[in-house]
Amino acid sequence: ADVDVMKDRIQHGANLLENHVFQFDFLNDDFSMLPDGLQNIINDEKKRKKLVIFINPPYAEGDNVRGIGRKNVQISKIHEKYQKVIGKSSGEIFAQFFIRIFCEISNAYLAEFSTLKILQAPNFEIFRNIFVAKLKKMFIIPANTFDNVNGQFPIGFMVWDTCKKEKFAEMLADIYDKDGKFSEQKNIVNYDGNKYISDWLEINSKKISKNFIGHLASVGNDFQNQRMLFIDDVNAKRKKGGRHTMITEENLIVASIYFAVRKVVPATWLNDRDQFLYPNDGWKTDLEFQNDCLAYTLFNNNIQSRYGVNHWIPFTEYAVGAKEKFESSFMFDFISGKREEPVVSEPLLFYDGKEYGGGGTDGDDDPVGADLRVCPYYADTNTAPMKREFSETARLVFKAGLDLWKYYHAQKFSANVAFSSTSLTERKRDGYNVNVAFSSTSLTERKRDGYNVNASLYDIREHFQGRNEKGTMNSKSTDEKYNELIENLRLAVKLLAKKIGYKVYEYGFLIN
Secondary structure, eight states: OHHHHHHHHHHTTOSOOGGGOOOOOTTTSOGGGSOHHHHHHHTOHHHHTTOEEEEOOOOOBOSSTTSOSTTOOOOOHHHHHHHHHHGGGGGBHHHHHHHHHHHHSOSOEEEEEEETHHHHOGGGHHHHHHOOOEEEEEEEEEGGGSTTOOOOOEEEEEEEETTSOOOOOEEEEEEEOTTSOEEEEEEEEOOTTOOBHHHHHHHTTSSOOSOOOEEEEEOSSBGGGGGGOEEEOTTSOOOSSSEEEEEOTTTHHHHHHHHHHHHHSOOOSSSTTOBOBOOOTHHHHOHHHHHHHHHHHHTSOOOOGGGSOOOOOOSOHHHHTOSSOOSOOHHHHHHTTOOOOOOOOSOOOBOOSOOOOOOOOOOOOOOOOOOTTOOOOOSSTTSOOOOOOOOHHHHHHHHHHHHHHHHHHTSOOOOOOOOOOOOTTOOOOSSOOSSOOOOOOOTTTOOOOSOOTTOOHHHHHHHHHOBOTTSOBOSSOSOHHHHHHHHHHHHHHHHHHHHHHHHHHHTTSSOO
16 A cells, blocks of 8 residues: 555656556565565675665564564564574564664664663673664654554664674763653663562562561562552452562562652653663662662552551551551561561562461550651571661651541441451451451442441542542542641652662662
8 A cells, every 4th residue: 555655646746667666575575576676786785785674663572572462463484593502582573674684784783763771781791692783863752742642651763884893882872852842851770780679589589488468569670660559458469471579578578668769769751671680789778768668669559458467557556546456466566676587488479369468466456556766677687677767768768657647546436336247357246347358339428337347448538539430549538637648658759769769879779
């Protein structure tokens, strides 16, 4: 159809030669099918030095190295020829264009629009070892600059000189907005040879017990997968795929650092492909940074008491004015340095599908309230808990959180509620339940009429905000006092996130 359109334009006066317009399948056809004039250039090494190839290949990819999958990418002859040479990147259509040009039309200039995978993606490391052409110039624009592209990620225009054999290392690129206005420059780097934050998490989560208090879900090592990163309950239902790291007392600090580091720097279209890396050792002795990350994580998780024991309440019953004892005082004991030195078992990192119950003890009931200045840190699994002070910024988060918990526990609840517990521990009562209580199943209300002494932050939000007809939690509550308290907490967490963000770069989790 494109050929017909071009020939129609020529017939109506376009300044083009009809024989220069032809159909050619670059990933399947032999070069002998090209017009004679173009064959003469391709087959002449001297003439090829003046050949410029412009490509804007489709951003289609397969789900695996065979090159077929969610976008119906078909196996091409070029894929079959070079799959073993360039590995996983062969599943990308544009990589197939690149490798044929580089290997079969050498000493030409290549100018192309594509994603930055060719420069940065881990799956392209093998490709970059083969495609050693000099990157002359580049600029970056938002993907939605192009028609029918809605994603929020960067597209680069790059000019390559295949005459010069040079592996890409880094380049300072000009950045333009969707209106074509220059905004800034960004250093685009090649991450080959670096270890990633997922490697760091795995190494620091090997020797842990089975006293699970939570589950950390994550995908990849870049910003584009940030929405797939969350902390929830051990027994919550979850989809297959990605990384599933169980959280225990032994790796809670590491898990909190991992979670906070990947969350505190906002994801944008420009940093979408930036990779989080294995850090330097600076974090090990920075107790304030560790505790800041813990504070951030405590008020950003998806823990819900309906799935089992809630080990994530950072306050005492006395501090929040609870009407009953918490089922677990684990987190308060942990941040107060009251935990006993843990006994670790065989390495266990990934969730194996079994149902593990939570642990925890009642701890010390001394009604001193929540001491917001102390937190233990495990330099390794052989170090006993130690008390460490929280920063002033983190204490503001705790203060805002405590106000919210106190407001919840001060509410009037209907004590006589018939319900069936959804907890996997099968805690069922015919009437009053201090742990989990639901009376309404209406999606328009979905309010907790019964008192939940073990309410998590998620539970508290759900209680006040309710859900809409589609089951989605409402963004605000009809209770203005609650709206004020939750906004205070969000502002405090935002301030803490900004503070943590500086250390993310200092310790090498991200490269400027």
